[in-house]
Amino acid sequence: MCRKIEINFKKVPPELMLILEIIKREKIDEITTDYLHEINWDSFLQLALHHRLYPVLYTKILKNEKKLFPEWILQSLKQHFRKNTFKMLHLCGEMEQVSKVFTEHKIRSLFLKGPILAVDLYGDISQRTCGDLDILIPIEDLDKANHLLERIGYKKDEYIKSLLNDWKWRHHHFTYYHPIKNTKIEIHWRLNPAPGKEPGFNELWERKRKTTITGFPSYYLGNEDLFFFLVTHGARHGWSRLRWLMDIHQMLKTELKWENLIELFKKYQSVHIGGQSLVLSANLMDSHLNKKMESLIKGQRSIKLAKDSVFYLERMVNLHTDPVQKEISEFHAKYLFSLMSIQQKVVYLLSLLHxxxxxxxxxxxxxxxxxxxxxxxxxxxxxxxxxxxxxx
Missing domain, CATH: 1.10.20 (Histone, subunit A)
Structure with missing residues (x-):
């Protein structure tokens, strides 16, 4: 068992701490009820929706024998839970169609999140939320994929403005919308934007897995590659939605090859980011950390990054909705820079000259x-x- 590093969560809203307490416990009847009368239930619901934890939360509360929560909270969670389940079923069908179209035209594709992740980590399509499909393909197939998606009714969101082809490294995905199906797809050519270092597509393809949730074969990342992606993706967003950390918690229950995983983090200069995710998961989700994980949390850098990310938990931060408050955008810019290795910082500073x-x-x-x-x-x-x- 690794040492547990204490982090100060005193400024985190009590409503969010209650949500985490419910999720962590096998039986929520054991929760102390003395302070429940102080909970702002509107904030409780908003935080459950913001952090995308409401499917797991609803399932836990539903099993509760005592009436600890207002009836309207249960009904609201039930409504969102059902809506999400239908959405995930719809995305399953869309995933199968896109996978089939790409395969028939010899485009290799890896699904990064979506319904595949819900089944792989939670064993149930209804237990995780998903707003879109994220698909990684080789960069040389982008034009072909664009043509195929337009042929089946998708429209490209031309929000990326580029000069001298800098889109290839400043960005990492294009976005497509289906106006009739109301479905969004992100076509990735990288897992994360530069200057982050990461495995190439061919390497990821060699370690791929096949899902069983669709009739037509669809593929997704290998176990260790998936953990690496979820960690770097969540860190890049400051863990501002705790669903990403819940994914890490779920993965820590699986049989990960830690020797391979640690080598992966070392190779791509992300050991401190891996350590950050472990520190946060242990503190917020009570994740069990074993001796094999110790090398990721040695030193102070991972601990400092974990403490920095508490900033995002103390307020409801949505980095995808403009305008982002000045205080948040300035903090986030410094935080992203602190995630980079020395080499990545040099590359980033040079990129400012482009x-x-x-x-x-x-x-x-x-x-x-x-x-x-x-x-x-x-x-x-x-x-x-x-x-x-x-x-x-």
């Missing part, structure tokens, strides 16, 4: 002169700052 699409908006130039944006970039940056300060 032209952005905003440079082209500031000074439009014909395509044949786009290389001039490299020497002009510092001046265009100063010009934008000057204009910004002059606006008020």
């Amino acid at each position: 032209p952005y699409y905003t440079d082209a908006e500031t000074l439009p130039l014909p395509n044949r002169l786009h290389l001039l944006y490299y020497p002009l970039r510092p001046f265009l940056w100063i010009l934008r700052k000057t204009r910004k300060h002059a606006l008020p």
Whole structure:
């Protein structure tokens, strides 16, 4: 058993701590009821929905013999639970269709999350939420995939603005919407955006697994690759939704090959991130940590990152909805930088010298002169700052 590192959660809302207490316990009848009258049940429901923990929460409360919670809370959770179950069933059908289309046109695809993850980690499609399908394919197949998705009714969201092909490393996925089915798909060519280091597609494909939840064969990440992806993905978002940490908790119950996993984290300069996830999971989910995991949480860096992420638990942070509050965006920028290794920080700082699409908006130039944006970039940056300060 690894040592448990204590983290201060005093400023985390009591409603969120109650949710975690319910999820951790086998029998929630054992929960102390003295403080329940102080719970703001509206906040309790909002936090359950925000952190996407309501499927597991509803299942736990449903088994409860005592009437510890208001009836309207149970009914609201039930409504969201049923809606999510139907959504997951719909995504299962969509996953099978897309997998079939891609396979027939010789596009190798790996499903990163979605219904596959619900069954793999929770044993039940209804126990995890999912808003879209995330599919990883080789970067050379992006054009073919785009054509096929448009053929079956999907529309590409052209939100990515690029200059000199910087989309290949500044971003990691394109988004597609089906206006009739109301379904969203993200086509990934990387697990995470640069400057993060990660396994290549061919390496991931060699270790793939096949799911049994669809009639047509669909594939997803191998056990250790999935853990690596979930850890790096959750860390990049500051664990601002505890569903991601719940996934880690569930994975820690499985038979992971820790020797291989530790080598994976070392190879891709993410040992401290792996350690952060273990510290948080042990403290918030009471995850059992064994001796094999110790090398990931040696030193202070993992502990500091875990303590930093408490910032996101003290408030309901949604990093995907603009505008993000200034306090949160500034903290998140510093936090992301702190996740990087020294090598990644150097690459990131050098990437700031590469032209952005905003440079082209500031000074439009014909395509044949786009290389001039490299020497002009510092001046265009100063010009934008000057204009910004002059606006008020």
